[in-house]
Amino acid sequence: MNAKTSKRLNMKERYRIMTRDLGWEPSYQRYEDIFPQEGFEGIKITDWDQWEDPFRLTMDNYWKFQAEKERKLYAIFDAVSQNNGQMKISDPRYLNAVKLFITAVTPLEYNAYKGYARVGRQFGGVGARIACQMQSIDELRHTQTQIHAMSHYNKYFGGMHDFPHMFDRVWYLSVPKSFFEDASTAGPFEFLTAISFSFEYVLTNLLFLPFMSGAAYNGDMNTVTFGFSAQSDEARHMTLGLEIIKFILEQHEDNVPIVQQWLDKWLWRGYRLLSIVGMMMDYMLPNKVMSWAEAWTMYYEEAGGALFKELERYGIRPPKYAEQTVIGKDHVSHQAWFIFYQYGHATAFNTWIPTAKEMDWLSEKYPDTFDRLYRPRFELLAEKAAKGERFYNNTLPQLCQVCQIPLAITEPDDDTLLSHRDTVHDGERYHFCSDGCRDIFQHEPEKYVQAWLPVHQILQGNCGGADMEKVIGDYYRIEMGEDNLDFEGSAEQRRWAAWKQAV
Numbered sequence: 001m002n003a004k005t006s007k008r009l010n011m012k013e014r015y016r017i018m019t020r021d022l023g024w025e026p027s028y029q030r031y032e033d034i035f036p037q038e039g040f041e042g043i044k045i046t047d048w049d050q051w052e053d054p055f056r057l058t059m060d061n062y063w064k065f066q067a068e069k070e071r072k073l074y075a076i077f078d079a080v081s082q083n084n085g086q087m088k089i090s091d092p093r094y095l096n097a098v099k100l101f102i103t104a105v106t107p108l109e110y111n112a113y114k115g116y117a118r119v120g121r122q123f124g125g126v127g128a129r130i131a132c133q134m135q136s137i138d139e140l141r142h143t144q145t146q147i148h149a150m151s152h153y154n155k156y157f158g159g160m161h162d163f164p165h166m167f168d169r170v171w172y173l174s175v176p177k178s179f180f181e182d183a184s185t186a187g188p189f190e191f192l193t194a195i196s197f198s199f200e201y202v203l204t205n206l207l208f209l210p211f212m213s214g215a216a217y218n219g220d221m222n223t224v225t226f227g228f229s230a231q232s233d234e235a236r237h238m239t240l241g242l243e244i245i246k247f248i249l250e251q252h253e254d255n256v257p258i259v260q261q262w263l264d265k266w267l268w269r270g271y272r273l274l275s276i277v278g279m280m281m282d283y284m285l286p287n288k289v290m291s292w293a294e295a296w297t298m299y300y301e302e303a304g305g306a307l308f309k310e311l312e313r314y315g316i317r318p319p320k321y322a323e324q325t326v327i328g329k330d331h332v333s334h335q336a337w338f339i340f341y342q343y344g345h346a347t348a349f350n351t352w353i354p355t356a357k358e359m360d361w362l363s364e365k366y367p368d369t370f371d372r373l374y375r376p377r378f379e380l381l382a383e384k385a386a387k388g389e390r391f392y393n394n395t396l397p398q399l400c401q402v403c404q405i406p407l408a409i410t411e412p413d414d415d416t417l418l419s420h421r422d423t424v425h426d427g428e429r430y431h432f433c434s435d436g437c438r439d440i441f442q443h444e445p446e447k448y449v450q451a452w453l454p455v456h457q458i459l460q461g462n463c464g465g466a467d468m469e470k471v472i473g474d475y476y477r478i479e480m481g482e483d484n485l486d487f488e489g490s491a492e493q494r495r496w497a498a499w500k501q502a503v
Helices: 011-018 059-082 092-104 106-120 126-154 163-169 171-184 188-217 221-251 255-273 275-284 292-314 322-328 332-342 356-365 370-386 435-443 454-459 468-475 491-502
Strands: 414-418 421-425 428-432
Touching: 059 126, 059 221, 092 106, 092 126, 092 163, 092 171, 092 188, 092 275, 092 491, 106 126, 106 163, 106 171, 106 188, 126 221, 163 171, 171 188, 171 255, 171 275, 171 454, 188 221, 188 255, 188 275, 188 292, 221 255, 221 292, 255 275, 255 322, 255 435, 275 292, 275 332, 275 356, 292 322, 332 370, 356 370, 421 435, 428 435
Parallel strands: none
Antiparallel strands: 421 428
């Protein structure tokens, strides 16, 4: 017997034994039959062993770290609940941002959990499978912690009672829903490019940082806490996003044009999706953090510009139409809020005209556009509301076939003209909000002709009839006047005032 003490394994060796060495080569089944989707998109992988995971996290350590985070997280949730945390927020209007998050973002976390569990099964490389497995569990945990964090507010306020049902049916939630279903119905490599790289790596700071910072500025400790609890997970997710892109590009030169097309597509789709975040930042936060234009400049133009500079050596250029996002950052939040204001009767949250102080802040942040284009519009709407003529749009808008946003976005070279594109496929005309969305459609028309467009479904009688009040109440399960309409005079405002007086 060799009495010599065994060498202690370093992290890299231990990771290899606990992950890579658990894989095996197939013997009685063909590789193509075990991983049928790996070659579906034309991506060529020559050596899966070149996949590197800089975290080298094994499953035993993963559970230990996550359990410790859970213990601290739920202790804070309990403390917030026991101390009437709902009364610590800056202004009851802030809770509309919480309603937007639970209905639009939390279901995406659950879809991400399912998506990573699926695509991880399709990779022949053990490293990629392990990474997807851990991210899948992360996403499920994020879903649960977000629901627990916001369930406290659900005890006292409306609009959060049936978010899974709303996500599948409410008109504006078809925007995030269509985004993720587009990714989930793609092949495994496009899914990772869409979610891990384009969204998690390039755009995630534009989603989570505004929501978490906004929560901190407005006294919402539950949302701040689950945001911090998710940050170490998000660091791994961003690393996976960058790793998958570099790995694919280094494997074979034929992968470059495929990846480039995906980057063009998913930057544009992500930009359109994040218009609801821009609206939240500029209009829904009583105590504001920064403007959407400032956030886009910092997190996409500066950080993204450096990233795509690094990818140039692989033959990758900046995404197509990126210059239009730079123009649009001065418009998209205002245009999105005006859409929601005029269709406020069909939302699950309150809307309002910005106060004079808030409009001054918007003028300062958008010196080239707000006073010229948007302040006059809001001042006119305020005058009409004061006369008892609050404007509600009772028509159904034309939707973009790809991103599903109403055609209320202006042209990049003329901010007084609405942007509208169309194309004919198989004898039928389809409509789009932009060149970017039309390009995406024309690349895969067979996919997007199947889009479930809420307006079309209402007109076809598939949402409980043509009566909008019945659609909103029965099909969407939004209680008119309790969950929506203007904030002034709303049930939420009355409840808040009564509690404040009682305290």
